[in-house]
Amino acid sequence: MGWANWLISTVSRALAFGVPLLWGTLGEIYAERSGVVNLGVEGMMILGAFMAFAITQQTGHPGLGLVCAALIGGLAALLHAFVTITLRANQYVSGLALSMFGLGLAGLLGRGWEGKPLGKPLPTLAIPGLSQIPVLGPMLFQDQTILTYLGIVFAVILWALLFHTRWGIAIRSVGENPATADSLGINVTRVRYLCVVFGGLLAGVGGGYLSVAYRPSWTEGMSAGMGWIVIALTIFASWDPVQAIWGAFFFGVLYHLSYRLQAFLAPELLKLMPYLFAIVVLAVSGFGRARWRQRAPGALGLPYVRGER
Amino acid sequence: MKRILAVVVTVVALGALAFSAEKIKAGFIYVGPIGDYGWTHAHDLARRIVDEKYDWLETVYVESVPEGEVETYIDQLVRQGCNVIFTTSFGFMDGTLAAAQRYPNVIFAHASGFKRNPNMATYMADFYQVYYLNGLMAGALTKTGKIGYVGAFPIPEVKRHLNAFTIGVREVNPNAEVHVRWIYEWFNPAAAKEATEALIAEGCDVFAFTEDSPTVVQVAAEKGLPSFGHYSPMYDFAPDYVVSGQIVHWEKIYEDFLLKVHNGVYTTKNLAHVDYWWLLSQGAVEVGAKPGMVINPKYEAALKNFVLNHPVFGRISVYDLVFTRLNQMADPGITFDPFQGPIYDRKGRLVVPEGMWMSYDSLITLEWAVVGVVGPWPGEP
Numbered sequence: 001m002g003w004a005n006w007l008i009s010t011v012s013r014a015l016a017f018g019v020p021l022l023w024g025t026l027g028e029i030y031a032e033r034s035g036v037v038n039l040g041v042e043g044m045m046i047l048g049a050f051m052a053f054a055i056t057q058q059t060g061h062p063g064l065g066l067v068c069a070a071l072i073g074g075l076a077a078l079l080h081a082f083v084t085i086t087l088r089a090n091q092y093v094s095g096l097a098l099s100m101f102g103l104g105l106a107g108l109l110g111r112g113w114e115g116k117p118l119g120k121p122l123p124t125l126a127i128p129g130l131s132q133i134p135v136l137g138p139m140l141f142q143d144q145t146i147l148t149y150l151g152i153v154f155a156v157i158l159w160a161l162l163f164h165t166r167w168g169i170a171i172r173s174v175g176e177n178p179a180t181a182d183s184l185g186i187n188v189t190r191v192r193y194l195c196v197v198f199g200g201l202l203a204g205v206g207g208g209y210l211s212v213a214y215r216p217s218w219t220e221g222m223s224a225g226m227g228w229i230v231i232a233l234t235i236f237a238s239w240d241p242v243q244a245i246w247g248a249f250f251f252g253v254l255y256h257l258s259y260r261l262q263a264f265l266a267p268e269l270l271k272l273m274p275y276l277f278a279i280v281v282l283a284v285s286g287f288g289r290a291r292w293r294q295r296a297p298g299a300l301g302l303p304y305v306r307g308e309r
Numbered sequence: 310m311k312r313i314l315a316v317v318v319t320v321v322a323l324g325a326l327a328f329s330a331e332k333i334k335a336g337f338i339y340v341g342p343i344g345d346y347g348w349t350h351a352h353d354l355a356r357r358i359v360d361e362k363y364d365w366l367e368t369v370y371v372e373s374v375p376e377g378e379v380e381t382y383i384d385q386l387v388r389q390g391c392n393v394i395f396t397t398s399f400g401f402m403d404g405t406l407a408a409a410q411r412y413p414n415v416i417f418a419h420a421s422g423f424k425r426n427p428n429m430a431t432y433m434a435d436f437y438q439v440y441y442l443n444g445l446m447a448g449a450l451t452k453t454g455k456i457g458y459v460g461a462f463p464i465p466e467v468k469r470h471l472n473a474f475t476i477g478v479r480e481v482n483p484n485a486e487v488h489v490r491w492i493y494e495w496f497n498p499a500a501a502k503e504a505t506e507a508l509i510a511e512g513c514d515v516f517a518f519t520e521d522s523p524t525v526v527q528v529a530a531e532k533g534l535p536s537f538g539h540y541s542p543m544y545d546f547a548p549d550y551v552v553s554g555q556i557v558h559w560e561k562i563y564e565d566f567l568l569k570v571h572n573g574v575y576t577t578k579n580l581a582h583v584d585y586w587w588l589l590s591q592g593a594v595e596v597g598a599k600p601g602m603v604i605n606p607k608y609e610a611a612l613k614n615f616v617l618n619h620p621v622f623g624r625i626s627v628y629d630l631v632f633t634r635l636n637q638m639a640d641p642g643i644t645f646d647p648f649q650g651p652i653y654d655r656k657g658r659l660v661v662p663e664g665m666w667m668s669y670d671s672l673i674t675l676e677w678a679v680v681g682v683v684g685p686w687p688g689e690p
Contacts, residue, residue, distance in 0.1 A: 009510035017503060107342055114344040115523070117546045215498050217546065219522055220344035224497045259490050259500075259507035267463075267491045267685045 004135050010260070011139045014252030015148050016214065020045065020206035020223075022151045022248035024230035026158055027202030029239050031077075033162065034195035035175040035299040039095025040080050041203050042227025043102020044073040048207030050106040053218040054113060056211075062122040066147075066208045073204020074197045076102060081196040085189055088303035099227065107220045114219050121216035122147070122209075145213045147205070152245055159241040171195060175297030178304040188304050203227070232278045238295040251277075333393055333571055336386035337370040338379060340398035345496055347521025347540045352397050352420075355559035359567060366567060376400030383408040387415055393570055395563070396420065399466075405429065416570060416577055421466070423673065425584065428577040432562050432585035434593035435466075437473040437672070438638045439555040440517070441647035442596045442631055443537045444477020446552055446604065447515045448485050449615040449627040450535055451478075457513030457529075458489045459504045461520040463687040465675050470519050472679045473647045479681045481617060481627055488513055489684035496521040502528050509534070515552075526551055535608065542599035552608045556595040562587055586669060589639045596635060604631065648672065655680045656689075 024041050031038045038044075048069035056065030076098060083094045122145045131141040162168040173181040174191045182188050210226075211218055229251065237243035254277055258270040337356050341349035353370065360368040369389065374382050379401040386394055387408075393416045396405045402422035409417045409429035417429040425431055447456050456478060460467045475487045488508055492500040501524035505516065509532055516536035518525040523546045529536040530547030538544065538554025562585050569575045575583065587593030598605045604612065612628040619625050622633065637645035650661035654677035661667055667675075678686045 005510060009506065013503060013506050013510075017499065107344060110344055114350065115346040115541060115545070210499075215502055215524055215527060217523060217527065219346055219496075219498060220342040221496070222498050224499055226499070255499075256503055256507065259492075259504040260510065262490050262507070262685050263488075263511075263683075267493070267687065271493050 006260070008135060008139045010253055010256055012143050013256040014249050015140070015144055016252070017255050018248035018252035019145075019147050019151055020209050020214065020226055021229055021233055021251060022155065022244060023147070023206035023209065024203045024227065025233045025237060025244040025248060026151070026155055026241055027199035027206075028230055028234040029199075029237065029241055029244060030158070030162075030171070030195045030202075031199035032234060032300055033175045033239055033297055034171050034192045035178060035297055035302065035304070036081070036084055036192055036196050037091045037095060037301050038077065038080050038098070038196060038199055039092060039231060040076065040098025040102065040227075041230045042223055042225070043099040043106075044076045044200050044203035045102075045207030045210070045227050045230075046106040046221070046223040047076055047102045048073045048204030049211040049222055050110050050113070050207075050218060051204070052208030053118065053211035053216075054109075056120065057113070057116060057118060060120050062120060062212045065212050066122070066205055069204040069208030070201040071204065073207065074201040077197045077200020077203070078193075080200075081193045084303065085192050085196070088305065091301050091303070103221065103223075110218055110220055114217075116218065118212065118216040122213035145209070147209050147213065155241045155245050162241060172297070175299055178299050178302075179306075182304075182306060188306075192304075203230070206230075229278075235296075236278070236281050239297065240295075332365050332367060333567060334367045334369070334389075334391045335393040335395065335567060336383075336389070336391035337368065338374050338382050338386070338394065338396045338401065339370060339372040340374060340376065340400065341372065341496060341521065343370070343372050345521050346523060347496065349397070349521075351540055351557045352395075352559050355563050358560040359563045362564070363567070363571075365571060374401075377404070379404035380408050383412075387412055392416060393418070393567065414577055416575065416580065418566060418580075423584075425581050427579065427581050430566070430575070430580040430583035430585070432566065432587070434557050434559060434562060434585075434587050435469075436555045436557075436594055437469050438589050438647060439594050439596045440470045440474040441477040442635055443517055443553055443555065444474040444479075445481050445627055445631050445634065446477075446608070446612060447474070447517060447537065448478035448481030449612055450552065450608065451482065451485055451515045453512045453514045454482070454485045455511065455513045456485060456487045457505065457508030457511075457516045458487050459501055459508070459516070459518040459520060459525050460489055460491050461495050462493060463491055463685075465673055467519045468678070468686075469672060469675045471682060472675065472677075474517055475679050475681045476647050476652070479679075480619075481615070481630070485681065486683045487681055489682060489686070491685065491687070492520060494520070498522045498524045501525055505529065538598060542597070544599035544602065544605065548605075549607060551598045552605050553596055553598050553603060556597055556600060558593050558595060561591060561593045589635070590641050590643055603635070604628070653680055654678060654690075655682055 051072040052065035052069035055068045056062045080098050083089045084091045124143050127141040131137040170186050174188050178188045233247045237247045254274040258273050339349040343353040356368050371382050395418050397420045399421045405419045406424045409426045419431050421433050422431050478485050490504040492504050501520050505525050505528040514534050516525050516529045523543045526536045526543045526546050530550040535550050535552045538551050544551045597603045613626045615627045646666045648667040650665040651663045652661035654660045676690050
């Protein structure tokens with residue numbers, strides 16, 4: 001059963017590790033599809049992580065904690081939206097500032113919360129029936145929280161919404177060519193605001209997962225760079241919610257294996273693996289440039305001013 | 310004659326009084342956030358303890374200082390009027406030395422390094438004895454014969470801890486193995502979590518670690534497996550699963566050092582040979598799940614029931630062995646050291662000869678892995 005042990009632990013760990021990445025990436029895909037880059041994911045995630053922990057610790061309801069995490073993520077994103085959409089400031093600068101602001105604020109608010117255990121973390125679900133299937137059961141249907149399944153279902157819904165509904169067309173056209181969208185009567189500002197704030201809500205949940213499920217406690221800086229991986233995964237997924245599932249899962253597999261394989265390969269090399277992989281992917285997508293360019297929203301990173309071309 | 314003597318005494322006394330009336334402003338430079346619940350958290354806790362204890366002491370701190378930028382922060386603290394500065398990361402060593410040479414009138418103390426100056430001392434509270442004691446317990450508690458260890462970096466400090474731990478494990482359970490995984494970061498909860506999960510998947514059932522978060526304890530507890538806390542008391546994270554652990558008391562060193570500065574024993578001229586290497590016998594480190602609790606009561610029975618034939622003590626339970634060894638090391642006239650020869654490394658070389666103890670220098674430069682350690686060991690000689 002050696003191989004089964006490897007398969008089970010790799011897949012189930014990859015799923016668990018991929019959850020915050022998936023939620024964050026789904027949010028960032030929507031923001032970027034509407035033409036707004038938000039590099040503040042790290043900040044929104046850590047604020048979500050703190051909020052979820054603090055609320056859960058006080059009330060004993062991890063669900064409520066996650067809702068509050070989403071709200072604070074959304075609130076932080078609203079700030080980014082105001083600065084970049086209304087004030088038309090540089091999106092990259094604003095996003096970086098948001099990351100630093102989030103890390104700092106969460107650290108400040110979190111004083112005194114570190115080292116406190118969480119009585120009621122988000123439970124893992126053993127799905128009745130399915131979890132009893134040999135190999136497949138422990139691989140997919142034990143040791144996961146509701147957020148794993150919800151994330152995957154959400155990804156499919158968001159994919160359908162983006163590519164097969166009028167709303168999706170509106171979002172994509174705002175991201176491709178806001179002037180044209182505007183002339184067709186789409187409210188560019190409103191679409192962008194909604195997408196950016198929606199992205200913040202999801203990043204907040206991703207962060208909340210870290211502090212109430214993945215490692216139920218609060219420590220300063222606990223998002224430890226996940227927000228930046230989200231930015232890379234958004235590109236890797238070609239701004240497609242369903243591909244984000246594979247991206248997050250694949251990153252999770254590499255991450256787990258980088259510890260599992262240490263008995264056989266140099267640990268320094270393995271530690272590089274996930275990041276090396278990200279670089280390779282970006283390089284490859286650079287070669288297939290025409291195709292990649294097509295996928296990136298045309299007006300990504302550009303503020304929209306009516307009447308300018 | 311008497312009168313002259315009286316005058317001299319009065320002058321000296323007045324001088325001493327004037328000096329001791331002088332306030333000390335001590336600055337602390339931390340590498341991490343004070344909320345890490347690990348290394349930096351422990352230093353800051355100690356700072357607050359001594360600060361509250363003495364009226365003549367005022368303290369300030371800066372946190373999350375990048376290792377390359379320590380000099381800039383020292384400049385800032387000196388401008389704020391600090392006359393004693395503690396830098397608390399190995400990577401601050403060269404920057405601190407350079408600053409000590411630029412500010413000959415300020416007293417510096419650097420944690421975990423080896424470079425000194427007339428106005429710069431070094432200090433360290435080391436855990437290797439405590440890890441050994443934890444190893445004794447771990448050896449008795451494993452059922453699979455595999456114990457997991459998550460290490461931050463493969464540097465001498467962590468290797469020393471791992472080796473001492475493994476020596477303890479094998480003293481009780483000669484066939485047990487200690488499986489190690491490195492995360493190459495002092496603080497990265499996600500990495501620590503996945504490293505622990507990887508060890509669990511390989512069949513490890515007891516855990517110890519050297520990194521700056523309570524992650525390993527939490528992950529092991531989720532799976533119902535016992536573990537040993539590191540740095541801060543981690544009992545509260547998993548009251549049913551934290552067997553014991555390592556707890557630091559930096560305040561012992563800070564208090565001693567600052568009192569000696571205050572009393573004029575330490576000056577900016579005489580620190581070139583002042584090096585604190587404080588262990589159990591000085592009270593700078595403690596073995597326990599939390600202060601005062603050496604062994605979690607939930608595990609007392611298991612350790613009392615595990616009886617072995619010990620080459621020195623004959624038939625003895627692990628529980629008694631832990632306290633016997635603890636007393637031998639905590640007593641000021643230390644009669645035992647974990648690194649007591651003969652010790653062979655896992656490549657079969659004799660690294661500590663029969664009857665010998667390791668010197669301080671060889672302890673802080675230790676690179677080999679003792680028999681029983683399984684897994685990657687970068688830099689293995």
